[in-house]
Amino acid sequence: MCGIIGYIGDKNALEVVIEGLKKLEYRGYDSAGIACLLNGNINTVKCKGKIKNLESLIDEKLKKSQIVIGHTRWATHGKPSDENAHPHCSGGIALVHNGIIENYAELKKELKEEGTKFISETDTEVIVHLIRKYGEKLNFEEAVRTAVSRLKGSYAIVVIDEREPEKIIGVRMESPLVVGILDDEKFIASDVPAFLNHCNRVIFLDDGEMVVLRKGSYKIYDLSGKEKKKTPVTITWTASMAEKGGFKHFMLKEIYEQPRALSDTIRGRVLPDCSGINYAELGLTRNDLLLNNKIYMVACGTSYHACLIGKYIIERIAEIPVEVDIASEFRYRNVPFEKDSLFIAITQSGETADTLAALRYAKKAGVKTLTICNVLGSTASREADAVFYTHSGPEIGVASTKAFTSQIVSLYILSIALAQAKRKSQKVNFEKLLSDLFQLPRMAEDALKLDNKIQHLAKEIYRKPNFLYLGRGPNYPVALEGALKLKEISYIHAEGYAAGEMKHGPIALVEEGFPVIFIISDDLYLEKTFSNIQEIKARDGFVITISSSKADKLKKLSDRFIYVEGINSYLNTVLFSIPLQLLAYHIALLRGCDVDQPRNLAKSVTVE
DSSP: OEEEEEEESSSSSHEEEEHHHHTTGGGOSSSSEEEETTTTTOOOOESSSHHHHHTTTTTGGGGGGGGEEEEEOOOOOSOSSSSSSSOEEETTTTEEEEETTTTTTHHHHHHHHHOOOOOOSOTTHHHHHHHHHOOOOOOOHHHHHHHHOOOOOEEEEEETTSSSSTTTEEEEEOOOEEEETTTTTTESSSSGGGTTOOOOEEEOTTTTTEEETTEEEEEEEETOOEOOOOOOOOOOSSSGGSTTTTSSSSHHHHTTHHHHHHHHHHHHTTTTTTTBBBBBGGOOOOOHHHSSEEEEEEEEEHHHHHHHHHHHHHHHHHHEEEEEEHHHHHSSSOOOOOEEEEEEEEEEEOOOOOHHHHHHHHTTTTEEEEEEEETTTTTTHHHSEEEHHHHHHHHOOOSSSSSHHHHHHHHHHHHHHHHHHTTOTOOOOOOHHHHHHHHHHHHHHHTTTTTHHHHHHHHHTTTTTTEEEOOOTTTHHHHHHHHHHHHHHHHOOEEEEEGGEEEETGGGGGOTEEEEEEESSSTTTTTHHHHHHHHHHHHOOOOEEEEEEOOHHHHHHHHHEEEEOOOOOTHHHHHHHHHHHHHHHHHHHTTTOOSOOOOOOOSSSSOO
């Protein structure tokens, strides 16, 4: 949440930073601001609302600045307003901040007693006042280091100081911060897309690290002041991959990128003859997998639904018991970890605060940890014992699509690897499971061909105020995810349920025209679902069926029937997700909603 970008160099720094802020809009924000160092003086411009509002307030003379920092804010402490927008300034110092300062109230009280005047409601303002206070006796670097030693919570801060106008300083603690390295210019941001048009050599800061940037140099220190050596890595995806590429919205582009994303997730992990898994590409050795007697999986939001699907897959294929938890609940329930267990954290960004906290909880308990993650160099990928990268590419739309389906495929691959490690070859047809997997990208392309049909369906139902999604087995989490997508981007109330639970409450909602969406594979659950559909029809509900079965009975019972060619009950979860994503997208579009940046949501939730 929130976005940071800073630049020092010979380019038009203001232009670079404004461009960077626009690249970070996907993170969600309610105000924006910049601070420019020009002729030794800091000039600050900030306002509530969108970046275009900010641009209209900027004086032409600021285009001559060679050091600029910028910020997009998503409110945590204090309502969206001009005063609460970043940067915050004090005594010739300007600062932007992502995160939450947990002890800001006591620090604010202390500073007020010393005569400091506050102009905002934010927790951030205490940081810049602390740096100003310590800067009265210390140099810029020492003042920053001393100030952050007083902070409790999560933060990524970027600071400039009129006294030392050739520097930008950044500090990271539990909130992402990345540095871009070129010979005579430097970038610092909360995410790589902010500066990828200009630079692809980056250093990901770790918790407790401070970077001091000059045009021609940079140094990284720990918070005791000891210098650290870190080697830049090269980002291989291009800036154009983060652009819309002719699509109306990032979300639609990312839905259509799923065949490619799935191929990239599979590539290199499966042996070409379908005989097995390439363990070197999993992050875990065969022996690591052999020792697992139980698996704990933790995630938030859409990734949590991927975990639920993964539970079905792993328990059926690998016959290992799996517990799935919402990350924000996991670390508070005093988990009695079983011996030789594996903890899996799933997070698209690798920066989700609750998931990271759960990961650290497991590590502290001495449990082997794996993260399934999409972002190279993210906190989760660095802190877990092993990492399985999904390789789905940058996902800009707030509502996750290709990251979700890539996570399912990652768990499918992992389940086969677990089964092979435990030598369950008598029970599992590995060749068939892997052959099915190689077909998945092509079949995802076929599922995308349903787009026109989905658009027509959306026009029939987009005015409905409530929806119910039902599925059984691994399609139950697909129902949860379908309902979440609709809620996220169209603001329609929707619920996902296990179809067998329908009679235990949700059926009370059903009335004439009430839309109920069934997700059904052609498997052992098919016959059991017929009675559920008949119960909806008996109450004049509007039945929409998305299924891999062509059963005549199913078609006759459905008001609208969408056939999706299936593979197997595990991978069908990916194929069924695609029309559900398209349905949510088209309904939101018809309702005039902001598809890529839905209200109140942020792409990466980096605070608890």
